[in-house]
Amino acid sequence: MTSTETTAIVDGTRGGTALLTVDAVSKRYGKTQALSTVSVELGEGEILGLVGHNGAGKSTLVRLLAGREASDTGAIRVAGLPEGAAFTAAAAERAGIRMVYQELALCPDLTVAENAALSDRRPTGALWRRRAERRIQDTLDEVFPGHGISVLDRSGEMPMAQRQMVEIARALCTDRLRLLILDEPTESLGVDAAEALYRYLHRRTADGVSAVLVSHRMHEVVGHSDRILVMKDGSIVGQYPGGTTAESTLLAAMGGEVSTDTGTLERVEAELDDQEQPAAAREGAAVLALTDSRGRELTARPGEIIGLAGLAGQGQEGVLARLWAPGLLSRSVTVPSSRAYVPGDRQVSGIFPLWTVAENLTIAATRALGRFGFVSGARKRELASTWVDMLRVRGGAAAPITSLSGGNQQKVLIARAFAADAELVLLDDPFRGVDVATKNEIYTLMKAEARSGRTIVWYSTDNKEMAHCDRVYVFRAGRIVSEMPGSDATEQRIIADSFDETEGELR
Amino acid sequence: MTTALERPRGASALPGAATRIRTGAVQGSPAVLSIVAMIAIVILAAVIQPGVLSMNGITLMLTAAVPLVLATQAQMIIMAVGDIDLGVGALLGLVTVIAATVLTTSPALGLAMLAGIVVVYALLGFIIQRRGVPSIIITLGMSFVWLGLGLELLPTPGGQTPEWLSAIGQWRPELIPAPLVLIAVATVVAWLIARRSRFGTRLRALGSQPATLEKLGWSLVRTRMAAYAVAAVLLILAGLVMASQTRSGDVNSAGNFALMTIAAVILGGGNFAGGRAFPVGAAFGAITLGLITVLLSLVSLPSSFQSAAQGLIVLAVLAGRVITERFIRS
Numbered sequence: 001m002t003s004t005e006t007t008a009i010v011d012g013t014r015g016g017t018a019l020l021t022v023d024a025v026s027k028r029y030g031k032t033q034a035l036s037t038v039s040v041e042l043g044e045g046e047i048l049g050l051v052g053h054n055g056a057g058k059s060t061l062v063r064l065l066a067g068r069e070a071s072d073t074g075a076i077r078v079a080g081l082p083e084g085a086a087f088t089a090a091a092a093e094r095a096g097i098r099m100v101y102q103e104l105a106l107c108p109d110l111t112v113a114e115n116a117a118l119s120d121r122r123p124t125g126a127l128w129r130r131r132a133e134r135r136i137q138d139t140l141d142e143v144f145p146g147h148g149i150s151v152l153d154r155s156g157e158m159p160m161a162q163r164q165m166v167e168i169a170r171a172l173c174t175d176r177l178r179l180l181i182l183d184e185p186t187e188s189l190g191v192d193a194a195e196a197l198y199r200y201l202h203r204r205t206a207d208g209v210s211a212v213l214v215s216h217r218m219h220e221v222v223g224h225s226d227r228i229l230v231m232k233d234g235s236i237v238g239q240y241p242g243g244t245t246a247e248s249t250l251l252a253a254m255g256g257e258v259s260t261d262t263g264t265l266e267r268v269e270a271e272l273d274d275q276e277q278p279a280a281a282r283e284g285a286a287v288l289a290l291t292d293s294r295g296r297e298l299t300a301r302p303g304e305i306i307g308l309a310g311l312a313g314q315g316q317e318g319v320l321a322r323l324w325a326p327g328l329l330s331r332s333v334t335v336p337s338s339r340a341y342v343p344g345d346r347q348v349s350g351i352f353p354l355w356t357v358a359e360n361l362t363i364a365a366t367r368a369l370g371r372f373g374f375v376s377g378a379r380k381r382e383l384a385s386t387w388v389d390m391l392r393v394r395g396g397a398a399a400p401i402t403s404l405s406g407g408n409q410q411k412v413l414i415a416r417a418f419a420a421d422a423e424l425v426l427l428d429d430p431f432r433g434v435d436v437a438t439k440n441e442i443y444t445l446m447k448a449e450a451r452s453g454r455t456i457v458w459y460s461t462d463n464k465e466m467a468h469c470d471r472v473y474v475f476r477a478g479r480i481v482s483e484m485p486g487s488d489a490t491e492q493r494i495i496a497d498s499f500d501e502t503e504g505e506l507r
Numbered sequence: 508m509t510t511a512l513e514r515p516r517g518a519s520a521l522p523g524a525a526t527r528i529r530t531g532a533v534q535g536s537p538a539v540l541s542i543v544a545m546i547a548i549v550i551l552a553a554v555i556q557p558g559v560l561s562m563n564g565i566t567l568m569l570t571a572a573v574p575l576v577l578a579t580q581a582q583m584i585i586m587a588v589g590d591i592d593l594g595v596g597a598l599l600g601l602v603t604v605i606a607a608t609v610l611t612t613s614p615a616l617g618l619a620m621l622a623g624i625v626v627v628y629a630l631l632g633f634i635i636q637r638r639g640v641p642s643i644i645i646t647l648g649m650s651f652v653w654l655g656l657g658l659e660l661l662p663t664p665g666g667q668t669p670e671w672l673s674a675i676g677q678w679r680p681e682l683i684p685a686p687l688v689l690i691a692v693a694t695v696v697a698w699l700i701a702r703r704s705r706f707g708t709r710l711r712a713l714g715s716q717p718a719t720l721e722k723l724g725w726s727l728v729r730t731r732m733a734a735y736a737v738a739a740v741l742l743i744l745a746g747l748v749m750a751s752q753t754r755s756g757d758v759n760s761a762g763n764f765a766l767m768t769i770a771a772v773i774l775g776g777g778n779f780a781g782g783r784a785f786p787v788g789a790a791f792g793a794i795t796l797g798l799i800t801v802l803l804s805l806v807s808l809p810s811s812f813q814s815a816a817q818g819l820i821v822l823a824v825l826a827g828r829v830i831t832e833r834f835i836r837s
Contacts, residue, residue, distance in 0.1 A: 089724050105722050109715035109782030114708045119723040128705055130674070133521050152522055152530040191756075 017079065019044045019179060019210050020065070020097075025074030027060055029403075034060040036234045037074065042179070047201065047211045049225030049242060051218065052254055053435040054407030055394065057234040060101070060216050062181050064394070065260060066099040066210065067092030093121070096178035098171040100185050102214075102406070105167065108156025112136055112166050115155050120173045139169040143200040144193055159313035160344060160429070161461075168197060177204070180211045186220060187190030187432045188461055190312035191495065195355045197225045216435055217462070218247040230254055239498040251436060287455055288424060291332040296480040299475055300455045302423070305446060309458040309489065310498045315478030316459040317344065320426045323457060336424045340364060341418035344428035344459075350413050351401050358384035358397040361412050364420035387415040391441060414442055418449050425449070427458040431465065443468050463494040474498055537776030538788025540828045544774070545795040548802050555805045562684055566827060569686035569816030570752060572797030574599065575767060576690045577745035579775075579787060579793040580697035581738040582768035587701060588734045589714040589781025590635065594650035596764035598624070601657040602746025607756025614669065625739040628669035632735030636728045650765070657758030664757035668750050676751030689748065693741075693826060694790040700737060701784040710734050714781025770821050771796050774828065795823065 022040040026033070035057045042048055050058050063069050064076060076087045078095045084093060098119075106115045116139075117124075117132035124131045133151045144165050155163055168185055180201070186194040201211055201224065215221050221228055225242035230253040238253040286299040298319070299370040300306045308316040324341045326333035338382050343349040345430040352360055362369065362380045369379050384397040391411045395404050401412060410430060417425050427446075431439055446468070450456050458469065466472045469486040474497040522530070549559075558564045566659050578595050579602070585592045602621070610617030631649065635642050668676075678685050701707040712720045713730050721727055750756060774795060775788030803813050 093724060101722065105716075105719045107712040107715040107719050107782065109711055110708060114711075117705060117708060118712055118720065118725070129703065130521075136522055150522055150526065150530065152527065154534065 017044055017294050018042065019079050021077045023075045023077065025064060025071040025076065027064065027071050034382055038236055040236070041228065042210055042212070044210055045205045045208045046227065047205055047213055047225045049221035049228035050212060050214045050220055050231065051228060051250055052231035053437060055405040056231040057229055062099065062183055062212060062214055066097055067180055096176035097172070097181065098174060098177055099181040099256045100168050100171045100183060102183040105429055106155040109154060111152050111154055112149060113151040115166065116170045116173050119170055122175065135173050136169055139172050140165060143169055143172065144196050155257065160191065161190060161313035164188040165193060177209050181211060182211060183214045184216065186215065186217060188312060190461070192311070194220065218250055221235065222247060226362070287336050288323065289334040290319060292479045294479055298480060300457060302453045302455055303450050303468045305458060305468065307448050307455045307466040307472040307486065307489065308457065308475060309463050309466045309472050309494045310475035312461045314475040316475050317428060318478060320428050320457065322457055323424070324426055337428065338422040339424045340420040340422035341426045342413050342417045342428060342430055344432065351409055353356050353402050355401055356397070357393060357395065357399050357401055357404065357412055358390065360401045361419060364416050383419060387419055391415055392444070407438045410434050411438060414445070424455045424457065427456065429459055429461055431460060431462065464496060474496065519596055535776065535785060535788065535831060537828065538785045538791065540824065540831055541788050541791040541795055542776045544824045545791050545798065548795060548798045550570045552798065552802050552805055561766045566684040568798065568801050569684065569690065571586050571792065572794050573686050573689045574745040574749040575764065575771065575797050576790050576793040577693045577741055577748060578764055579768045579771040580693055581741035581745065583697065583777055583786060583789045584701060584710065584734055585770045586772050586779070587711050587714050587781060588731055589783040591769060592646045593643060593647040593765045594653055594736065596761040597650040597653035597769050598742055599746040599749060599764055600759055601653040602632045602743050603750040603760055604666070604756035604758050606668050606672060606747055606750035608660050611669045612817040621743050625736050626744060628735040628739035629732040633717060633728060635729040638704055647830065654758060660699050661756050664755060666756040669819060672747060672751045673754050683801040690790060690794070694786050697741070697786040701786055705783070706733065711782050711784055716756035748824055774824055795824070
């Protein structure tokens, strides 16, 4: 599609004035063409949805919009900024453009208020601390009523959902907001918090603030955007009206498979058939047991996929942490001795940023690969290339991990856990920022691995995904409130169970 | 356009004083151990020699701790941005030498040299940030430079500090022991810089997650340079206080300070990873380390054993910190 055609289809700005114009912008990273002559016009008060698979160029485009990077060719013009001036991060900031980052950009050692003060350039004088606390608290109250966050808490010690709320509120702490860029804003949020965010977003757009919404959650993009642009391979391949477009139409435009990815299943199964396959033992004795504070028990047998569901941040991550590291003196937890864990926080505790894909993938398996403490290089390369081929990690085994897109990094982390040959695999929200096709590949992999006798315990913020489990436990305030087979685990049922108990306050 | 400052209806109040104190106590809990250790040492010393609790006793006991506290605050700032300064001891020695020689003979040149140290430190920050050189390497290298300069200026201990500087060392207020006043001032200043100022927030953000600071549009280079410059000023003050106490210069007078200050920061709740700064904890950590020496001389341990004993006590306290931290977290 040529740039003129792209420009021609991109104009629906409610008849108002354009706030921002992207004019035939291209961007290249090394060999990858991340964006090729993309043109977008964004009207005042408009919510623009942006969808596409991992690596389609969405993140690059929003980084350019925020002035974080300069385009190779083309220009970005913002109403009110002088013509021809360089569009830098500082210029974007002056123009009232704020961004909520997908990889949460909070300093873990600073308090909520200090984090907010870092990005809030309004002069505040000697009492800046008190004012920063006031501002972030008011913003949190306005966007997420009943958020339960103390502005004095260190952000690193808060659950993901609360960190995400702070990240959003921090971007809103400004007087001159004109464009809010939201990159996967609801990945870690529970349903009610996500709804609160969208309610707030619509209130602000009514006042003329514009927004760009990037999300893999199609129903949110469809439900809340005025206009949806579909990106593929660095170009805009389609424009659809918000509200009425069917999700399947968008998925088709993105070029993704809507149904289960049978290709991956076949590859994975062919791979597994080569190995000795222990009989599936779903009726065997429980290999895992954990008792919550009121004595309800969570168990799992070999070959089972167990889902931890409920609203975000209700103690599911704590259960994973206890299963991963039960400590020496805990009688309430029984776990197999070999375990693998995929952390939810990819950047902080997931990848080794200086290493290649192969090194990242095989680090947990070195015990199996090694002999007398020495790791055989050939066997390591072989293992890495097997998994890279099986999951189709773009870039190959020798690429530096940081050159991969977020979804492909996540594939490597999941492959690492399964390559470690552990009896129990723990997954903490493995689908943060992962597109539909990758999700299907990972589901398939999980099912195939479970079939070979592994136990998988899995937490997801998206309760719809729980249907893929054998059994689901719903959590509330750190406790198990119900247990159901995966076939019954609809989103409605999980939400109903999460609210079922009336005691205690709900965040 | 609504603004964040407009109070939405039903806005919750900011945390009250009780919550603030509780949060402060929990967040500052790693520093508690240094306070406990200090109290334990004071009690032990008082049991052996009741005289230490007198005005004179406290003054004598704490005099040596004043430069250590100042240098520890400087080390704390460097460690808050995620670095380590191994040149602290040699630099303090050089400052005492400058104070005992050039500062007396030609004060203007002396002050210019001290200002030069600040500039050099800012430059170190620049190089570390820009070129990615580990701070340990660059400060270790600089420690030899400081040592060489000091030996060049004053090959053997001696010299004479200016009158005004000696006067500070002789200052004895009637109601409070002088070292306590100096320690308190140094700690409050460091606390204002590292914990209360916006600059302090950036400082800890740099140590905590530099990518975030950069994303938000702050210059990492300028932040690190400023951190090093502030640390240099504190180190110079530490050196001047040290010279004022001995009234002479000796480039080797603070030989073990690099490791002592690092241990004091860790003892007081800091960490090697950066991002944290506990000025009060660091001060107590430094006092504790200073008092260990006093205690060991009170129990008349042979001086040949003193270093080993000091090291063992530091290890024991640090091990205690690991245990308490685990206890608090669970």
